[in-house]
Every structure is written in structure tokens, then in C-alpha cells.
Amino acid sequence: MKEKLGKLVENLDYTLLSAVVILCFYGLLVLYSSTRSGLGSIPEDPFFYVKRQFLWMVVGFIGLAILVFIDYHHFVKYSSLLYFLTVFLLIIVMFFGRTTYGARRWLSLGPFDFQPSEFAKVALIIFLADFLAKNKLKLDNFLYFLWPFAYTGVLMFLVFIQPDLGTSLVYLAILIILLFVVGVKLKYLATVFLIALSSFPILWFFLLKEYQKRRIILFLNPQLDPLGGGYNIIQSKIAIGSGGFLGKGLLGGLQSQLKFLPAQHTDFIFSVVGEELGFVGAILLLGLYTVVLWRGIKIASEARDLLGALLATGAVSFLFFHIMVNMGMAMGVLPATGLPLPFLSYGGSFMVSNLLVIGILLNVEVHKIKW
Amino acid sequence: MKESSTVPEEVKQRINWLLIFIIVSFCFLAINLWYLQVIKGEEFKERAVKNCIRSLVEEAPRGHIYDRKGEVLVTNRPVVVVSIIPEEVENLEELSKRLGGIIDLPEEVIREKVEKHSAEPFKPVEILEDCPLALTIEIEERKTELKGVVLEVKPRRNYLNQELAAHSLGYVGEIDQEELQKLGNPQLQGGDIVGKAGLEKYYDSFLRGKKGQKEVEVDALGREVATLFSQKPVAGNDLLLTMDKDLQTYAENLLEGKRGSIILSHPYSGEILVLANKPSFDPNWFTEEISYADWEKISLDPDYPLINRAVQSIYSPGSTFKIVTALAALEEGVTDSQRKIYCSGNFKLADQVFTCWKRGGHGNLNLIGALAHSCNVYFYTLGKELGVQKMGRYMDKLGLGEKVGIDLPAEATGVIPSPEWKQREFKEIWFPGDDVNLSIGQGYLLLTPLQMHSIICAVATAGDIYRPHLVKEIISPEGEVFEKTEPEISKKVNISANTFQLIQKGLRATILEGTGWQANTKELSLAGKTGTAQNPQGESHAWFVGFAPLEKPEVCITVFVENGGEGGEVAAPLAREMLEKYFNLPEPE
Structure with a gap:
């Protein structure tokens, strides 16, 4: 047992792990810069947010360590249980959740808040990977192919009504990418896409909340309401653009230090990076993400079996979708869906779920060999 | 120990496609970053600064x-x-x-x-x-x-x-x-x-x-x-x-409902204690944004409430000007304390007849009597004998035609007629009749109340006109005196003391037995002159100028009521009330 543990540690993908650790500290630095002067009602301790974030990071790394060493073939046995537990938690949130900014997303656990929809991402990756690996052949049947949509749809619906359009889209992205990778017929995917597109009017007129519609409209034309919703996007673009090549230096961002940026420690933290650390800092960040995703893809294609490949792909797609949507939003090239940036945005549950999927990646990586 | 991977090739291929998709997406992000930060960087930098x-x-x-x-x-x-x-x-x-x-x-x-x-x-x-x-x-x-x-x-x-x-x-x-x-x-x-x-x-x-x-x-x-x-x-x-708020308030109350001015000053320093004008306005209107309609209402008011009548408006001085004629005549030897002139009520000049205000005539009068009773005929005679040139010399000496020099903007200088002036303005020669009109302050002559006030000040001090002023001291925000207005003789009138003395006697007689009796108060030795100036605008202007006490003048006063009527009836009583207030005298029973 001890020998096996030693071998596992020896075989860990240190490139991936280093990239993640650097990202975490990079994140703490930027978080400090954007929150040290306080955000409204928060106490005056300039390290208030940094300390809390660090604490969650530690929790995340412990979770990651545990996850790495349990062969994924063992824990996928509980994937159904995990799935139903997630559904249960999301229903609990519906009734007992704490509401902030008009969204009911959090469960209070003593002094900390816990966001089930974040853990749902990890659970969904495991559940779908297991389900798809087991039923790969049946997916040739179009009706069967729709099953995973049903499973995912339940989660999407529960999160959508919180309301949290962004997160429900993350679930969908994970599903689509996994279906693509597992090898379903492309015309099936195309069919689903067409159905989605044709049902868009129904979504628009009956399901989307006013603020969600506004976001889409404002993405198309932020100048429409520069003081309201479009304000975020404009200010964020000004922040990033004004950073120039080298940036204004940490703590030196006019926009971020003066709080022109909305949610500058969560959804718009990339704007702080852009403003204070410039093109160089932003590209460095993008580079670190590239390393993480590239190692993830490598792990997926070198996995021992389909299950491992799908688990790794799920992890990659989760991180990729967040990075893409978040940065795209901050730069004003994608609609504002309010998704946080992995390893950087402030938020405990999100931080832990990021590190857990890294745990999944490392797990698949060290177990590509049967010990 | 190593087992070969069982991941299907097809899946591996799809994973590679995913990798390509990720790379393309990240390139898209990087290009956007380059565009925002490097190409558009300067522009956004400016916007960020302006932002804050x-x-x-x-x-x-x-x-x-x-x-x-x-x-x-x-x-x-x-x-x-x-x-x-x-x-x-x-x-x-x-x-x-x-x-x-x-x-x-x-x-x-x-x-x-x-x-x-x-x-x-x-x-x-x-x-x-x-x-x-x-x-x-x-x-x-x-x-x-x-x-x-x-x-x-x-x-x-x-x-x-x-x-x-x-x-x-x-x-x-x-x-x-x-x-x-x-x-x-x-x-x-x-x-x-x-x-x-x-x-x-x-x-x-x-x-x-x-x-x-x-x-x-x-x-x-x-x-x-x-x-x-x-x-x-x-x-x-x-x-x-230098203004005294209580006296100023009192003066403005006296003028309530009239159009006119009251000036009260110290003749030996030029300090103005009262400079009252009616009708008036509230300066607070202008600190707020005044609407065009309101502005029109104020500025087009036929009573001209914005005009500082005492300083900016010119009027016929009427009989108060006889002081100047008397000064000139005495200095030029045209008359003396003894010379008597008979007033029949009429004065003939060629085929023109000039009347005295007293139709029946004053009979025989010397200069003091003529001043006291404001006899027109006496002064017509002096005016005719003096002529405009000589009278003009004395107007010059008194500083008429120039600004008196008060510390207020837009002071008017009056109209001082002369043959040249008449030629210029009317393309007409100066007639002997014009001399006669001028001698009693009628005709073309127009003066501001302040100019008249300046004349009475010269009489009170026997020749020294102090520059009239409203500001005594300029004080810095720290409370130090920054500038102090020292009394300054702006005009030294070169006229003999005897002449002034005689005029002063005449003005005292005016109060005691003449047209200014309504200004008289037992306790005060006031000297003064009334005036009733006919004018083309309607009712006569009522004038009173004076100083007190006679022996050692402390204040000079000018009261002017536009279209007010008789100077002795209207202006003189106001002057008395004002002086009673100033000298703190009990109201007469």
C-alpha cells in the first residue's frame, strides 16, 4: 500500500500540478489587489477575501489529494448515488437556500456558504462519464442518445430556476463535449442543435427572465444602456484596454482600485488582471490555462480506458468553458453569463470544484497504468 | 505492469479535435487581448483617466x-x-x-x-x-x-x-x-x-x-x-x-411712495451716511436665476427702480442753483450785501417777459432777502449782468460738468450749457434769455442730486469739496484693515471766505424767514435752499439742499423728489425729519 502510494506520487503530472499551484497564487495576488480596499460593507481587513479564499484552496487541495488516490474505477460505482444526491441538494436549495443578488444558490453551513450547483458540475462529469462509457454502443440509437440529455436537463432546470443561466449552460457544455468525444453520430448532435435553435423563441418568450434577455440584448449592443447592464461590459473593456502592454502594476489599476468594475473579485476579476498586469499578465494567465488544458487533453488521450478518457475530457470541458466564457465576457466578445474564472475568481465552492476536477485529471493520469 | 490503452481510436481522434477547438478558441482570446490592450490601449487609457x-x-x-x-x-x-x-x-x-x-x-x-x-x-x-x-x-x-x-x-x-x-x-x-x-x-x-x-x-x-x-x-x-x-x-x-443703516432705513421710509433721493454726508470728510433712492429693488432677485419676464418687468418699469437717481439721473436744479449765481455775482462784483433790486413780479428782456414765482412781486430785496425768498427777478438781473461765460467759470470752479467722484459706477456728469454747447447740440446761438433762465437753474441746465449736494458741501466748508465716498475701510478676510479711505479734498473752490459767509447767511435766512421755513427746527441752526424745478415731464421737482449747524457744519443734506411739487412744501419737511433723526431731536409737537 505504502509502496503503491509512493509510486503514485512519483508518477503525478507535475507540470499540471505546478501550473495549477501557480494559477492559485496568481489568483490570490489579483484577488488581494481587487479587494484590499474593501467592497462596500465588508470589514476593513485588507486580507479578508484573500484569507477566506486561501482557506478554501486548502480545503480544495485536501479534496484533490484524496480524490487522486482512489482509483476512479472505484468511485464511479457511486456515480448514480452522486447524481441523485446532487438533485436532492439542488431541490433543498430551492426551498432553503440563501438568496443574494436575487438568486437562490447557496446553502448555509455554519459560517460558510455552500453552493450545490458547483459540486453538481463535478458530479455530472463523473455521472456522465460513467453512463457514456457503459452505454457507448447504445448511443447509436437516437432515442437512447437523448437519455443523457434528460439526466443533464434535470440539473439544468434546477439551476436555471435559481436563476443561474450560466451554470446550466456549463452542464450543457460538458454534456455536448462528452457526447462529441464519446463518438456519437454528428448528425445527432446537429439535430439536437437545430431543435434547440428552433425552440429558442419559446425560451425567449416563456422561460428567460427579463434580466437574462437584457443581458443578451446588451451583449449585442452594450451602448444601449451604458449605466445599467451594459455598464459592466463597457467598464470592463476600458479596464482591460487601458492596461496596455505592461499594465498599470498590481494595485495600480484606476478602474479596479476605484471600483468602477462590477463584481471585480468574482466574475470580472480578469478585468483586474488586464488592467493591472497588462497584455503580458493576461497572456501569461492564458498560457497557464493552456498548460492545464493541454495536459488534460493529453491525459484524456492517454487514459487507460474510455471511462478515464471521458472523465478527463469532462474535467477539461468544464474548465475550458468557464475560461472561454469568462474572458470572452470581460473582453465584450461573448455575452455576460456571469461565469467565474477558474482558480482566480473569489468563491469557495467554485475553488473547491476546480481543484476537484484537477484531482480527477490526476487520478486518470496516475491510473493509466494498473498498479 | 503496463497495459495498453483501451481507448478507441475514434475517441482519441475526437479528443484531438477538441484540442484543436481549444487552441483556436484561445487564439481568438489572445488576438482580442492584443487588439484591446496593444492596438486600442492608448484610447482606453484616456477613457480610464477621464472616468475617474x-x-x-x-x-x-x-x-x-x-x-x-x-x-x-x-x-x-x-x-x-x-x-x-x-x-x-x-x-x-x-x-x-x-x-x-x-x-x-x-x-x-x-x-x-x-x-x-x-x-x-x-x-x-x-x-x-x-x-x-x-x-x-x-x-x-x-x-x-x-x-x-x-x-x-x-x-x-x-x-x-x-x-x-x-x-x-x-x-x-x-x-x-x-x-x-x-x-x-x-x-x-x-x-x-x-x-x-x-x-x-x-x-x-x-x-x-x-x-x-x-x-x-x-x-x-x-x-x-x-x-x-x-x-x-x-x-x-x-x-x-460710511453708511449708517438706521439713518438709511429712516431716509428710505421718508421716501416711501415717492420717486426721489436723500443724500446725507459729512462735509469735512466726504463720508456718506445716507444715499437713499426710491423706488428700489431687491438685489437678491439677481443672485437667483432671473427669468426673462421678471427682468423685463424690472427693467421696463416706468419708475426705473434700478436707477440710482442720486448719482445717475439728471434734473433741472431750479432755485437751488441760485446759490451758484449768487456766488458768481458776488465774486464778480455784480452785486454785494447791500445792493437791492426791485421785484415787481415781472422781468422784461427785450420783448420777453420773465415772471417771479410770487406774482405780486417781492418789492425791494437785498441778496440775503433774495435768497431767503428765492426771488427770481433778483437773480434774473444778476444772470443778465453776469452772462453765461462768467457763470460758467464758477460752475467750473465748483466742478460741475465733471464727475463728483463717488465710489459708485456710472456716475452722470450733468448737462452744463454754454454757447458752444448750444451750438453743438442745437445749431443755435446763445440768447440773452438763456442767461436769464440759467440764473435760476432752469433751461438747459441739468444736474444730478449728488452734484447739487457737492455744491452745498462747498458752501458748508467754505470752499473745500471732499470726495464723497461710501466705503470707509477695506478689510482683509483675516480682519486686518487692508485699505482705509482717507478724507481727500477733491476740489478746492477758489472763492473768497466773505462770499461764502454771505451766502451762508442767506441760506440761514431761508430757513428762518423764507421759503425753507418748513425745514426749520428750533434746536438746530440749519441753513438751506429750496428749489421747485419746472420740467417738461410734469409736476415740478421738489428740491432742498442744506447743512447744519451753521456755525460748525456737521452734515449736509440733499432731498430731491421727482415731480414732487414745491420744494418748500415737499422736500423741506423731509429734510427736517431727516435732520431731527440725525441730531436725535425730539419730534415737534
Whole structure:
């Protein structure tokens, strides 16, 4: 047992792990810069947010360590249980959740808040990977192919009504990418896409909340309401653009230090990076993400079996979708869906779920060999 | 130990496609970053700075104005001004609607104001001055949705006694283009408040003070987080007036319902204690934004309430001018204390007949009697014998035709007729009849009440005309005397003491036994002269000029009532009441 543990540690993908650790500290630095002067009602301790974030990071790394060493073939046995537990938690949130900014997303656990929809991402990756690996052949049947949509749809619906359009889209992205990778017929995917597109009017007129519609409209034309919703996007673009090549230096961002940026420690933290650390800092960040995703893809294609490949792909797609949507939003090239940036945005549950999927990646990586 | 992977090739291929998709996506992000930060970087940098640096001008409080006893007449009160900084506005239409809803102003009005000042986008455009407290609080609370709106506390001129001494104090207003060029002070900019009339204008450079400037960094909510540069405003200097508020109030009450002026001054220093004019106006009207309709109402009022009659309006002096004729005649030897002239009520000159106001005639009168009873015939005779040239010489000596030199703007100099003047104005020669008219202060001659006052001062002091002034001291904001007005003889009248003495006797007789008897008070040895000036505008103007006490003159007084009627009936009693107030005499039974 001890020998096996030693071998596992020896075989860990240190490139991936280093990239993640650097990202975490990079994140703490930027978080400090954007929150040290306080955000409204928060106490005056300039390290208030940094300390809390660090604490969650530690929790995340412990979770990651545990996850790495349990062969994924063992824990996928509980994937159904995990799935139903997630559904249960999301229903609990519906009734007992704490509401902030008009969204009911959090469960209070003593002094900390816990966001089930974040853990749902990890659970969904495991559940779908297991389900798809087991039923790969049946997916040739179009009706069967729709099953995973049903499973995912339940989660999407529960999160959508919180309301949290962004997160429900993350679930969908994970599903689509996994279906693509597992090898379903492309015309099936195309069919689903067409159905989605044709049902868009129904979504628009009956399901989307006013603020969600506004976001889409404002993405198309932020100048429409520069003081309201479009304000975020404009200010964020000004922040990033004004950073120039080298940036204004940490703590030196006019926009971020003066709080022109909305949610500058969560959804718009990339704007702080852009403003204070410039093109160089932003590209460095993008580079670190590239390393993480590239190692993830490598792990997926070198996995021992389909299950491992799908688990790794799920992890990659989760991180990729967040990075893409978040940065795209901050730069004003994608609609504002309010998704946080992995390893950087402030938020405990999100931080832990990021590190857990890294745990999944490392797990698949060290177990590509049967010990 | 190593087992080969069982991942299907097809899956591996799809994973590679995913990798390509990720790489393409990241390249897309990187290109966008390059575009935003490197290509457009400078542009965004500018926008970021504009986003958060605000340059504000802090108005300097104007100096206060006090009466001679130190009572405050003019001060400043803080008002909240709601302004919009055009540069910070992102959607003017929306903002106008929101702000208009709070301060109850049509949104188009707000929009127009801001658009008019779009050339200077960083300068706050005043939307509402003197914003009520409740609205100020509401604006403060809704700051986030009112980006670009700033609240500034500014000093506003406050005339504590409304109409009191309004013509002397004047008023302030926004500088206009002409003043901007004329004053040529680089400190002054459009929108600045400057003195527009009265002392406010005359002493503007002292009262104005120095504006302060502040550059502040503001956060997204418009809260000031840091001061980058700050220059505190310097308050203007205070004015301590020679004017006495109680006497001024009393004088204005005497004039209530009339059109006219009262001037009361110390002849040996030139200090003016009373400079009252009616009708009057409230200078506070001008500190608020005056509407065009209101402005029209004031400026087109047929009674001209804005005019400082004592200083800016010219009238026939009538019989009060006989003092000047008498001075000239005595000095030129045309008459003396003994010469008597017979008044039959008529004076013939060629085929013209000039009448005395007393139809039956005064009979035989010497100069003192002629002054006392204001006999026209006596002075017609002197005028005819003197001629305009000689009379003109004495008008010159008294300084008529020049400004008296009071510390107020726009002083009028009167109309001093002469043959050259008549030729120039009317292309006509000077007739002997014109001499006769001039001798009793009728005809072409027009003087301001202040000029008449200057003449009576010269008589009181026997030749020394002190420059009349309203400001005693200019006091710095720290309370030190910055400048003190020393008594200054502006005109030394070269006329013999005997002549003045004789005139003084005549003026004393006027009060005791002549036309000025209604000005008489037992306790006071007053000397004076009445005047009833006929004029083409209607009823005669009532005049009274005088000084007291005779032996050692302490005050000179001029009372003028436009179209008031007989000088002895209307002006003289007012002079008596004024002097009784000044000398603290008991009201006669």
C-alpha cells in the first residue's frame, strides 16, 4: 500500500500540478489587489477575501489529494448515488437556500456558504462519464442518445430556476463535449442543435427572465444602456484596454482600485488582471490555462480506458468553458453569463470544484497504468 | 505492469479535435487581448483617466459688506448646486429624465443646458441652484443611477435687508462676454459671478476673492477617494461702509411712495451716511436665476427702480442753483450785501417777459432777502449782468460738468450749457434769455442730486469739496484693515471766505424767514435752499439742499423728489425729519 502510494506520487503530472499551484497564487495576488480596499460593507481587513479564499484552496487541495488516490474505477460505482444526491441538494436549495443578488444558490453551513450547483458540475462529469462509457454502443440509437440529455436537463432546470443561466449552460457544455468525444453520430448532435435553435423563441418568450434577455440584448449592443447592464461590459473593456502592454502594476489599476468594475473579485476579476498586469499578465494567465488544458487533453488521450478518457475530457470541458466564457465576457466578445474564472475568481465552492476536477485529471493520469 | 490503452481510436481522434477547438478558441482570446490592450490601449487609457479624475472649481466667498457701525448688510449663504459634468454622462436622455423627475424640471430643459456646454465637457453645468435639502438627500441616495450629477456647495450672495440701500450695494450676476474681455483678468471665466452694479461692481476686484481649484479622484459612485491637487479659495475682502443703516432705513421710509433721493454726508470728510433712492429693488432677485419676464418687468418699469437717481439721473436744479449765481455775482462784483433790486413780479428782456414765482412781486430785496425768498427777478438781473461765460467759470470752479467722484459706477456728469454747447447740440446761438433762465437753474441746465449736494458741501466748508465716498475701510478676510479711505479734498473752490459767509447767511435766512421755513427746527441752526424745478415731464421737482449747524457744519443734506411739487412744501419737511433723526431731536409737537 505504502509502496503503491509512493509510486503514485512519483508518477503525478507535475507540470499540471505546478501550473495549477501557480494559477492559485496568481489568483490570490489579483484577488488581494481587487479587494484590499474593501467592497462596500465588508470589514476593513485588507486580507479578508484573500484569507477566506486561501482557506478554501486548502480545503480544495485536501479534496484533490484524496480524490487522486482512489482509483476512479472505484468511485464511479457511486456515480448514480452522486447524481441523485446532487438533485436532492439542488431541490433543498430551492426551498432553503440563501438568496443574494436575487438568486437562490447557496446553502448555509455554519459560517460558510455552500453552493450545490458547483459540486453538481463535478458530479455530472463523473455521472456522465460513467453512463457514456457503459452505454457507448447504445448511443447509436437516437432515442437512447437523448437519455443523457434528460439526466443533464434535470440539473439544468434546477439551476436555471435559481436563476443561474450560466451554470446550466456549463452542464450543457460538458454534456455536448462528452457526447462529441464519446463518438456519437454528428448528425445527432446537429439535430439536437437545430431543435434547440428552433425552440429558442419559446425560451425567449416563456422561460428567460427579463434580466437574462437584457443581458443578451446588451451583449449585442452594450451602448444601449451604458449605466445599467451594459455598464459592466463597457467598464470592463476600458479596464482591460487601458492596461496596455505592461499594465498599470498590481494595485495600480484606476478602474479596479476605484471600483468602477462590477463584481471585480468574482466574475470580472480578469478585468483586474488586464488592467493591472497588462497584455503580458493576461497572456501569461492564458498560457497557464493552456498548460492545464493541454495536459488534460493529453491525459484524456492517454487514459487507460474510455471511462478515464471521458472523465478527463469532462474535467477539461468544464474548465475550458468557464475560461472561454469568462474572458470572452470581460473582453465584450461573448455575452455576460456571469461565469467565474477558474482558480482566480473569489468563491469557495467554485475553488473547491476546480481543484476537484484537477484531482480527477490526476487520478486518470496516475491510473493509466494498473498498479 | 503496463497495459495498453483501451481507448478507441475514434475517441482519441475526437479528443484531438477538441484540442484543436481549444487552441483556436484561445487564439481568438489572445488576438482580442492584443487588439484591446496593444492596438486600442492608448484610447482606453484616456477613457480610464477621464472616468475617474474630476476637476472642480471652488468658488471664493465674496467679501461681506458692513455699515459704519459694523452691522452686516451683505453676506453669503451656502446653497447646494446641482450640476452635471457632461463628460461623465453616458446617456443624457436617460439621465435628464431621472434627474428631472427628482428636481421637477422638464427633461428637455436639462438636456438643453448640458448640450449648450458640450464644448467644455469637464466643467460642471449648473442645472439647479439652491436645491432644497430633501431633494439633495434624494440625489445623494440615488447617486449610482445619476452618474455625472454632482452636488456642490457654493456661496450665494445674500442681501440681508432686501431693498435697503440696494442702489449703493448693487448686485451680482454671471459675467458676460463684454465684461470678460474688458476685465481681462485671467482668473475670470465664463460663468463667474461678478459685481454688476453699485459697490459690488465698483469694488468687485476687492470683493471677489480668488477661486480655489481641486482635482479629485472619484470612484464609480462619484465619491471622492483622493485629492490630487487642491488650492483653497481665498475669500474676498470685506467692505466697511460710511453708511449708517438706521439713518438709511429712516431716509428710505421718508421716501416711501415717492420717486426721489436723500443724500446725507459729512462735509469735512466726504463720508456718506445716507444715499437713499426710491423706488428700489431687491438685489437678491439677481443672485437667483432671473427669468426673462421678471427682468423685463424690472427693467421696463416706468419708475426705473434700478436707477440710482442720486448719482445717475439728471434734473433741472431750479432755485437751488441760485446759490451758484449768487456766488458768481458776488465774486464778480455784480452785486454785494447791500445792493437791492426791485421785484415787481415781472422781468422784461427785450420783448420777453420773465415772471417771479410770487406774482405780486417781492418789492425791494437785498441778496440775503433774495435768497431767503428765492426771488427770481433778483437773480434774473444778476444772470443778465453776469452772462453765461462768467457763470460758467464758477460752475467750473465748483466742478460741475465733471464727475463728483463717488465710489459708485456710472456716475452722470450733468448737462452744463454754454454757447458752444448750444451750438453743438442745437445749431443755435446763445440768447440773452438763456442767461436769464440759467440764473435760476432752469433751461438747459441739468444736474444730478449728488452734484447739487457737492455744491452745498462747498458752501458748508467754505470752499473745500471732499470726495464723497461710501466705503470707509477695506478689510482683509483675516480682519486686518487692508485699505482705509482717507478724507481727500477733491476740489478746492477758489472763492473768497466773505462770499461764502454771505451766502451762508442767506441760506440761514431761508430757513428762518423764507421759503425753507418748513425745514426749520428750533434746536438746530440749519441753513438751506429750496428749489421747485419746472420740467417738461410734469409736476415740478421738489428740491432742498442744506447743512447744519451753521456755525460748525456737521452734515449736509440733499432731498430731491421727482415731480414732487414745491420744494418748500415737499422736500423741506423731509429734510427736517431727516435732520431731527440725525441730531436725535425730539419730534415737534
